[in-house]
Each structure stands twice: as structure tokens, then as C-alpha cells.
Amino acid sequence: MGKPDAEGHGPADGLPGLPPEWGRVVVPDDASALAAEAAQIRRELRRAGGDRRALGLPLLVLLVAVLTTLAGLVVVTWPRANRSTDRPTPAPHTPPATLTGRALPALDLVGADDAPVPLRGLLPAMIILLDGCPCPDRVTDALAAAPAGVAVVTVTGGRTVPTGPTTQRPVHALADPAGGLRSFLGQPARPGTATALLVDRAGTVTRVFPDLGTVESYRHDLSALAS
Structure with missing residues (x-):
């Protein structure tokens, strides 16, 4: 120690x-x-x-x-975009912008006697597609507004050609079993909607109506087909 x-x-x-x-x-x-x-x-x-x-x-x-x-x-609590459960309203079907001014294709449709009918042989014409809606009132209005020399043609899908409205002027009722005209328009048929196009005597599409409205919306264009 x-x-x-x-x-x-x-x-x-x-x-x-x-x-x-x-x-x-x-x-x-x-x-x-x-x-x-x-x-x-x-x-x-x-x-x-x-x-x-x-x-x-x-x-x-x-x-x-x-x-x-x-x-x-x-x-x-963080704010999120698109919290609403509302579904967006689908945009209406519209034909291609270049459809007006194009030539109507040489389509053979089917008449009441099941015989082929060249569509271009009925020009000038207002052609109304009724595969989404029979719309007899729209057809009757078109027949009343069409000037002399301008045909009113109705087109349905399948091979059955329905009877047109009873008027003093006959309607050219045709069927399009191959869907060639609908394919040319580039838009599907919509329930409750009649689609129409105006074609002059040279076979050129002058106007397209994705949803055909009242006669006042096309009367002037329809009369111009007779010139």
C-alpha cells in the first residue's frame, strides 16, 4: 500500500x-x-x-x-382533383371534317323487292339513315320540303326495307345490309337519332347532319340541290 x-x-x-x-x-x-x-x-x-x-x-x-x-x-384532408362522381358527358358523334366535299361512294343498296339499287342513280338526294330511329316525322318533313327533282332516300340496316310514310310523294326506301353507307359516315348509329346527308347531282356530299333536326335547319341546303 x-x-x-x-x-x-x-x-x-x-x-x-x-x-x-x-x-x-x-x-x-x-x-x-x-x-x-x-x-x-x-x-x-x-x-x-x-x-x-x-x-x-x-x-x-x-x-x-x-x-x-x-x-x-x-x-x-388533402384536396384531390376530380372528386366529383359525375360522369363526363360524352361528346356527340360528328362525321370527319373532310366528309363535306367528298364524293359519295358507288354503293349498291337493297330495294323492297330485294334487288340491288345503285345509290348514285338516285341523285341529287337527301339520304336519311334510320338505323337508329324510325323517325317518321323527320321523313315526312323532308318529303314536304324537297323540291322537284330531289329524291328523299331512307336507309335502314339489315335487309328489311320498312314501308315509308304515306304521302303524295313517294320515298325511296332502301336497306344497307353491308353497312357501307354508315361506314362512309364514320360514326355509329345512335338510338333515337336520324342521320342525314345531302348529295348533289355530281355525287358530292354538300352537308351532313349527325342528328337531323327540324326542316328549318336544312331547307335552304335542300333547295340548293335542285339547281
């Missing part, structure tokens, strides 16, 4: 004066004598570190819970 000083409070060499309340301090000559105290100190340090880790785990769980809750609130 180390040598105490003259008062018996510790080695006389290399140590400053120590507070008297510390009591007697003995410095051993062999450091191994302090092994037990060192082990105790290491245990205390490990215990303190373990307490910090034990406290850190609940804090980490609390932090994750708070962040999860905030993320959920952001998702619920």
Missing part, C-alpha cells in the same frame, strides 16, 4: 491538499488492488446506459404513432 503522509491522510508525494471531509485517502502501490472498485464503477455505468435505452424505446414508439396519425390526417 502507499505511504501516508505525516498526518496519516495519504501519500506525501504528488497530491494536493484534499478536503478533510473526504476522510483518509489511501493510494495503493499496486493498481490491481483497485480492480473491485473499477468493476463496480463499470456496472454502474452499464446500468445507467441501460436506463437511457429503456427510456428511448417508448419515446421512439410515441414518435412513430404521432407521425402516422399526422400522415393519415394529411391523406384525408
